[in-house]
Amino acid sequence: MWKGARVMSFLAPAAAVLALTLPAIIALYFLKIRRPTRVVPALHLWPSQVRDRQANVPWQRLRPSWLLFLQLLAAAALVAAAVQPVLPAGASLARHSIVLLDASASMQATDVAPSRLGEAKRQVNAVIDQLGPQDRMTVIAVGPSPRIVASVTGDRDTLHRAVNGITASNGPADLSAALALAVGLVRVGDDARAYLFSDGIVQPLRASFSAGLPFPVEYHRVGVSGENAGLTSLTVRTSAQTRAAYLHVQNFGQQPRSVSVEWRADNHLLDVRPLTLAAGQGQDLVLPVPANATSVTARLASSDIFALDDVATAVARTPRAFRVLVVTPGNVFLEQALRLRTDLQVDVLAPAAYRASAAYAMTVFDRFAPATLPDGPSLIIDPPAGSALAGGPPVGIGRVRAADAGDPLLANVDLQDVHVARGEDLRSSTFGRPLIGSLQTPLVLVRDEPFRQVLIGFDLHESDLPLRIAFPILMQNLSEWMLPPSVPSHSFHPDEPVTIVPEPGATSVSVIQPDGNRRSLATGSIATFADTDPTGLYTVEQVIAGTVERSWFSVNLFSDVISQLKPPERLTLPPTRTTAVQATHHGQLEIWPWIALAALGVVVAEWLAFHRGI
Amino acid sequence: MGPLLEPALLRRLEALALQVRRAVSGQMGGERRSRRRGQSVEFADFRNYTPGDDFRLIDWNAYARLDRFMLRLFVAEEELPLSLFVDLSGSMDWGKPNKAETARRLAGAIAYVALAALDRVRLTVFAEGETSGGAPSRGRRAAAPLFSRLQSFPSGGVTNYEKLVWPIGRQRPGMTVLITDGLGDSPIDPALTALQRAQQEGAVLQLLAPQELAPDWSGDARLKDAETGVEREFTATPLTQGSYLRALAERTDEIERAAHRRGLRFARLSTAEPVDEMVQITLHRIGLLV
Numbered sequence: 001m002w003k004g005a006r007v008m009s010f011l012a013p014a015a016a017v018l019a020l021t022l023p024a025i026i027a028l029y030f031l032k033i034r035r036p037t038r039v040v041p042a043l044h045l046w047p048s049q050v051r052d053r054q055a056n057v058p059w060q061r062l063r064p065s066w067l068l069f070l071q072l073l074a075a076a077a078l079v080a081a082a083v084q085p086v087l088p089a090g091a092s093l094a095r096h097s098i099v100l101l102d103a104s105a106s107m108q109a110t111d112v113a114p115s116r117l118g119e120a121k122r123q124v125n126a127v128i129d130q131l132g133p134q135d136r137m138t139v140i141a142v143g144p145s146p147r148i149v150a151s152v153t154g155d156r157d158t159l160h161r162a163v164n165g166i167t168a169s170n171g172p173a174d175l176s177a178a179l180a181l182a183v184g185l186v187r188v189g190d191d192a193r194a195y196l197f198s199d200g201i202v203q204p205l206r207a208s209f210s211a212g213l214p215f216p217v218e219y220h221r222v223g224v225s226g227e228n229a230g231l232t233s234l235t236v237r238t239s240a241q242t243r244a245a246y247l248h249v250q251n252f253g254q255q256p257r258s259v260s261v262e263w264r265a266d267n268h269l270l271d272v273r274p275l276t277l278a279a280g281q282g283q284d285l286v287l288p289v290p291a292n293a294t295s296v297t298a299r300l301a302s303s304d305i306f307a308l309d310d311v312a313t314a315v316a317r318t319p320r321a322f323r324v325l326v327v328t329p330g331n332v333f334l335e336q337a338l339r340l341r342t343d344l345q346v347d348v349l350a351p352a353a354y355r356a357s358a359a360y361a362m363t364v365f366d367r368f369a370p371a372t373l374p375d376g377p378s379l380i381i382d383p384p385a386g387s388a389l390a391g392g393p394p395v396g397i398g399r400v401r402a403a404d405a406g407d408p409l410l411a412n413v414d415l416q417d418v419h420v421a422r423g424e425d426l427r428s429s430t431f432g433r434p435l436i437g438s439l440q441t442p443l444v445l446v447r448d449e450p451f452r453q454v455l456i457g458f459d460l461h462e463s464d465l466p467l468r469i470a471f472p473i474l475m476q477n478l479s480e481w482m483l484p485p486s487v488p489s490h491s492f493h494p495d496e497p498v499t500i501v502p503e504p505g506a507t508s509v510s511v512i513q514p515d516g517n518r519r520s521l522a523t524g525s526i527a528t529f530a531d532t533d534p535t536g537l538y539t540v541e542q543v544i545a546g547t548v549e550r551s552w553f554s555v556n557l558f559s560d561v562i563s564q565l566k567p568p569e570r571l572t573l574p575p576t577r578t579t580a581v582q583a584t585h586h587g588q589l590e591i592w593p594w595i596a597l598a599a600l601g602v603v604v605a606e607w608l609a610f611h612r613g614i
Numbered sequence: 615m616g617p618l619l620e621p622a623l624l625r626r627l628e629a630l631a632l633q634v635r636r637a638v639s640g641q642m643g644g645e646r647r648s649r650r651r652g653q654s655v656e657f658a659d660f661r662n663y664t665p666g667d668d669f670r671l672i673d674w675n676a677y678a679r680l681d682r683f684m685l686r687l688f689v690a691e692e693e694l695p696l697s698l699f700v701d702l703s704g705s706m707d708w709g710k711p712n713k714a715e716t717a718r719r720l721a722g723a724i725a726y727v728a729l730a731a732l733d734r735v736r737l738t739v740f741a742e743g744e745t746s747g748g749a750p751s752r753g754r755r756a757a758a759p760l761f762s763r764l765q766s767f768p769s770g771g772v773t774n775y776e777k778l779v780w781p782i783g784r785q786r787p788g789m790t791v792l793i794t795d796g797l798g799d800s801p802i803d804p805a806l807t808a809l810q811r812a813q814q815e816g817a818v819l820q821l822l823a824p825q826e827l828a829p830d831w832s833g834d835a836r837l838k839d840a841e842t843g844v845e846r847e848f849t850a851t852p853l854t855q856g857s858y859l860r861a862l863a864e865r866t867d868e869i870e871r872a873a874h875r876r877g878l879r880f881a882r883l884s885t886a887e888p889v890d891e892m893v894q895i896t897l898h899r900i901g902l903l904v
Contacts, residue, residue, distance in 0.1 A: 035836040035847055041705035041713075041826060042797035043839035043846060045861040047854050610851070 008085050011133065011590070015082035021075045029068050070606035077599035085595070086132075086588040094193035096136045096152065098182045098215070099124050102198030102222070103141040103166050104173035105494065106562045109199070111225035111305040117168045120197040120222045127195065128159045132588045138185055139163055142198065144171030144495035144533075146178035152185065170308060170533050170555075171495035172562065175202040179209060179217075179574065186214050199223035199567040205574065212577030219571045226566025227253035229277060230309030231298055232558055234491070236289055236316050243289040245314060247298050251277035252564040259302045261285065265293035265316070272301070289316050295537045295552060309563045313537045313554040314491060321345045322483055327354045328366035333466035334381070337475035338364070344479070358504070362483045367459060377452050377482035382424070382459040391457055392425030395440050400465075403434040409446065409477050410435065413470045420465070423458030431455045452482040484526070491556045497530040498538075498553060505544050512539040514555075618722045618761040623890055630727045630893065632694060633904045634789060634815055659687040694733040695750070695788030697814070698725055699778055699805075702741035702769040704841035705797050709823020711885040714769040717793045717821055719889045722761050724791055727893075727903060729757050738781055739767045740774070772841045773798025775805040782808040790816035791902070795826075796869045798841070803872055810876040817879035817902045820866060824886040827862075829855055 010016075040046060101124055107117040124139070131137060131154060139150040139162050150162035175196075186192045192215040199222050233248040251257045256278050263271040270290075275283060289296055293316040300310040324338060326348045338346050347360070351368035362377040369380060369387035383389040397420040402410050415436065425441045426434075432447025432455070445455045465471050484499050492498055502509050502523045509521040511529050514536025521527040532538070532555045542549045557563065619627075663672060663683035676684040700721045706714040725735045729751060736750045737760060751760050775798065782790065782805065790809055796802055796818075809816055832850040839845075848854070866882055873880040879900045883892050897903045 035834045037838050037845070038831065038835040039708065039838045039840050041708045041795060041823075041840050042799075042865075043837055043842070043844055044799055045797070045858055045865065046837055046846075046848060047857040047861075048846070 008087055009588075011084035011086055013083055015084070016079065018079045018082050019076075021079070022072055025068070025071050025075055029065070066609055067606060070602055070609060074599050074602040074606060077595055077602060081592040081596040081599060084590060084592045086590050088588065093127070093130065093132070093135055094215075095134060095191040096138070096186065096193070097127070097131070098185065098192060098194040099127070099137060099139045099163075100142050100175070100178050100182065100194055100196040100198070100217075101139060101163065101166060102173050102196070102202070103143045103168050104201065104562075105168065105170045105308055105557060105559075106173075106199050106201040106306075106565055107222070108168045108170075108308055109223060109225075109228070109306045109565055111223055111227070111565075115168070116199050116223045117166070120220075121163050121166065123197055123220060123222070124163050124195075125160055128156055128163065130589055131156060131159075138182070139166075140178050140181055141166045142173045142175060142178040142196075142202070143169040144174055146174055146181055148181060148185075169495060170535055170557065171493070172559065173198065173202040176206040176209065179205075179213060182215070183213060188214070190215075193218070195220060196571070196573070197222055198571075199565075200571045201562055201565070201567065202571075205572070209574040212575040214577055216576045217573045219573060221567050221569075221571075223565070223567040225253075225305060226564055227255060227257075228304050228306045228309070228563060228565045229253065229257050229259050229300060229302070230306065230557070230563040231300060231312040232282075232309070232560055232563060234296070234298055234312040234314045234556065234558075236296065236314050238318055243291070243316070245287045245289050245296050245298075245316075247285040247287055247312065248282055249275060249277065249285065249300070250282040250560070250563065251280060252560075252566075254279045257302070257304075259300050262299040262301050263287050264297045264299070265290050266295060267297070293317075295554065297537075306563065306565055308535065309557045309559075311535065312491075312556050312558070313535070314556075315537070315552040315554055317552065318343075322361040323347065323359060324362045324364065324479075324483075325349060325357070325360040326364040326366065327351055327368050327370075328364070329368070331366045331381075331460060333460055333471065334364065334366055334475075337466075337472045338479065340472055340476065341479060344483075361504075362479070373453070375451065379454045379456070379478065379482070381456040383455070389429075389431060389455055390424060391429050391441070392427070394422045395425050397421065397423050397438045397440055397443070397458070400436055400438050400443055403437050403442070407435060409481055410474070411477060413474045413477065414468070415470060418463070418465050418468055418470060420458050420463040422462055426455070426457045429455070429457075446478075446481075454478050454482065491554045491558060492532055493559065494533050494535055494555055494557065495530070496532060496555075497528045498532060500527045500529055500540060502527065503542050503544050503549060506542040506549075508541075508543045510541050512541065514538065618719055618765055619726065619889075623723065624726060624757075626890065627723055627726050627893065628730045630898075630903045631731050632696065632724075632728055632733065632789060633901055634694060635901075660684045661687060694728065694731070695736070695786050696725070696728040696733050697736045697738065697782075697785055697788065697790040697816075699738045699740060699782075699790065699792045699794075700764070700767075701773060701792075701794035701798075702739050702767055703773040703798060704770045705773060705795055706741075706821070707769040708840050709825050709885055711823070713795055713821050713823050713885055716883075716885040716889065718764045718767075720819065720821070720883075720892060721791075721793055722757075722764055723889055723893050724897075724903075725751075725760055726754075726757050729754055729760070735760065736785075737763060738778075739764075740777055741767065741769055741771045774800050775802045776800060778805040779808040782812050782814065785812045785814060787813035788815070790814040791819065792816065793819045793821060795822055796820045796865065797826075802869055806872050806876050806878065809878065815877075817881065817897075817900065818869065818873040819897075820869060820880070820882045822866075822882065822884055824884055827884060829858065 101120055103117060109116050112119045128137065136152050136154050137159055138148060138152050139159060141147050141149050149166060150159050153159060182194055194215055194217040196217055197220045229251045231247060232250050234245060236243060236245050249261060256276065258276045260272055260274045262269060273285065277283060296314050296316050298312045321343050323345045326335060326346055328334065328348065329351060335346060335348060338344055354370060356374055363374050364379040366381045367384060369383035369389055380389055400415055400418050400420055402415055420443060423441065423443055426445060427441050429445060431445040434442035435446050436444040443457050447453055460466050484501050500521060506523050509523050511519045511521060514534050519531060521529060535555050535557060538553050538555065540551045663685050667685055671685045673684045673686045698721050700717050702714050706717060725737065728735045732753060734750045734752045737748050748763060834849050837846050837848045870880045879902055881896050881900045883896060893903060
């Protein structure tokens with residue numbers, strides 16, 4: 001792949017005319033110097049030293065001289081540099097080279113010096129140096145959000161700067177998105193070729209690429225070792241009596257490894273536990289969590305090739321509870337399903353006693369509809385006929401089905417054995433988009449505006465849904481969608497967006513990153529915080545009526561795929577769709593800077609030789 | 615042609631005197647202590663009277679005490695024979711200020727110091743052709759003719775120190791001052807050896823031009839020897855300049871060592887230095903003048 005015939009070519013052959021300086025130098029040496037006569041008192045004191053160095057007349061016989069030799073050598077070297085000779089380099093380059101440089105978390109591994117990313121940059125820089133004058137290159141940094149850092153340019157300085165400016169993220173490598181970017185840059189008929197410099201630890205390719213790409217992709221593997229131990233899980237569980245943290249330590253390498261786990265709460269060291277892990281072995285640890293701790297941190301105190309998974313942080317505080325009002329004549333299924341969420345405080349009220357109240361974060365109306373819906377998330381189940389949200393006359397239903405099986409609100413919800421006896425005819429409802437439907441009518445509608453609200457068009461008692469496992473899962477999905485935890489307390493992966501719901505009355509919301517940087521968020525609506533690349537503990541500060549409310553979430557790698565680190569020998573890449581013959585050519589290695597440097601050295605040698613009287 | 619030495623310089627020179635380390639024997643009376651006994655106010659010794667002695671010298675007080683005739687002897691004061699050998703060869707006719715011209719003035723100044731002290735001065739110039747001597751001069755009135763002679767001698771020719779051996783050898787014991795650049799191709803040793811044998815107390819004054827001590831040119835040149843006229847092509851570089859300066863330093867060191875070995879004073883003078891300063895500072899420093 002990187003081999004080729006070594007035939008030198010020249011980028012500026014016209015500069016060879018400068019070779020005329022060589023005979024000119026020789027001609028100068030043919031000329032005899034006219035010397036002025038100087039009378040000296042004692043000639044015998046002066047050393048015998050004669051050297052011609054000026055052009056004069058008349059002609060004299062050419063005398064061998066080191067100076068002449070060095071001057072000819074310097075001139076020849078300068079002429080050689082001026083014609084810009086190039087050697088065919090090893091790389092097979094297309095006219096448009098697309099470099100996909102993996103800048104994901106696993107590229108931080110230091111099994112090759114200085115790191116996998118550093119080694120990949122070195123290789124890419126070497127390819128850049130081989131670009132010919134007609135060649136163009138695009139550089140795409142492949143991280144969780146691939147980005148083009150240099151677009152279709154032949155300027156080597158720009159390319160070097162772009163490559164050297166790439167830093168590794170803590171997220172995964174989304175190769176599919178990177179390839180999609182590359183495809184967008186290549187026009188039909190372009191002579192393009194992509195080069196993937198990666199350790200092969202990338203997210204699985206999307207199926208849409210199975211049709212092939214309009215250019216071939218070469219995989220250049222970086223990295224050699226998978227000898228790594230990491231922390232892959234840390235959760236804090238609260239029971240009635242105690243709180244404890246569950247930590248999983250995994251040895252991904254082929255060699256046994258002795259490590260010690262430092263256990264800290266709010267940076268105070270609580271415990272150090274030595275562990276010996278066999279090859280591929282994992283171990284679970286149960287660690288104590290102090291009652292007043294905000295966060296707990298586990299750290300592997302042994303240096304390995306990958307530092308990112310050696311630290312894990314978890315939030316120890318329990319999340320703040322939401323108040324939920326359920327207005328119902330009586331529905332045990334509904335109450336039980338809602339109470340499964342530990343951060344919900346459920347109040348049940350008969351319809352007759354209902355008064356609009358701003359104290360509740362979410363309201364559930366079961367077989368009851370108020371005159372006006374409260375400003376906030378609401379779940380309306382089987383609104384009575386005559387109300388504004390009521391549908392048409394009841395119709396017989398039967399089996400139900402998902403409107404969109406891929407909808408995240410139906411994640412893990414199995415509707416196979418769910419039946420509904422009858423339900424309102426919601427075909428003409430303008431409430432929102434259907435989530436669950438039937439042959440006859442939509443059954444569950446959801447909408448985002450003005451608030452996240454759900455309309456269920458049948459009485460739960462007229463269905464076997466509450467008896468199925470799908471019911472609590474559906475209620476969990478719907479309630480979490482409508483009422484996400486103010487700040488989710490579980491761990492996120494790097495670069496994963498975090499939804500933050502400002503508390504009612506919050507006048508400012510800001511997020512403090514692990515490195516101390518503060519980012520302000522909008523207070524009016526649900527905010528998505530996506531700047532979660534650094535791992536560690538994030539603090540969310542909300543100012544409510546002059547007091548600062550703090551909550552926390554953590555970002556950890558927690559990825560077995562990344563932590564195993566071993567670069568795959570082969571990477572399955574999409575096939576090449578084009579049938580056109582790829583007109584690749586060898587890269588060019590310009591050697592004129594070295595020749596010019598040699599010329600400079602010869603000039604210095606000539607100067608020294610002259611002054612030392614050689 | 616102007617005067618060799620300015621009247622003001624001459625007046626200053628009258629305050630100086632040649633310094634001899636040992637007593638000398640001149641032919642005529644002078645102001646120098648002689649090895650002979652003579653008439654002066656300085657007592658030297660007693661000796662027994664022998665017939666024929668000047669009875670005016672009998673110490674009658676000693677006769678009264680010892681009952682013997684004793685003669686009182688006094689130190690004789692005689693003239694100092696000073697020989698000046700001035701190199702006016704081709705190599706001396708070089709430099710700015712000119713070495714030969716400076717040598718004439720320096721010789722004139724030393725001669726005037728001697729003449730003013732009633733010493734006898736013999737001037738010898740060695741240059742082209744035969745060595746030119748002259749009759750000894752004595753007394754201030756002899757200064758003007760001596761200066762004229764100095765100025766009338768042309769410079770040129772090849773330095774040959776061996777030509778000095780015979781004129782030096784016939785000197786009576788006294789003082790000899792040799793003024794030369796010491797750059798001749800011939801060795802200076804025979805002349806210095808002759809000085810030692812002739813019991814000369816003296817000095818070698820090496821006179822060089824500033825352009826010799828620090829060459830002010832570089833590059834290509836055709837070098838021509840000032841004495842022999844031999845030419846040679848040459849390219850001056852910092853390296854060759856250094857080589858020349860080393861050769862010059864070796865040559866002058868060699869002359870200095872040879873002079874000191876024979877009990878002679880030595881001074882290296884630059885023509886950039888005024889004659890006034892040469893006489894009053896440098897020659898005073900080496901003990902030639904007081």
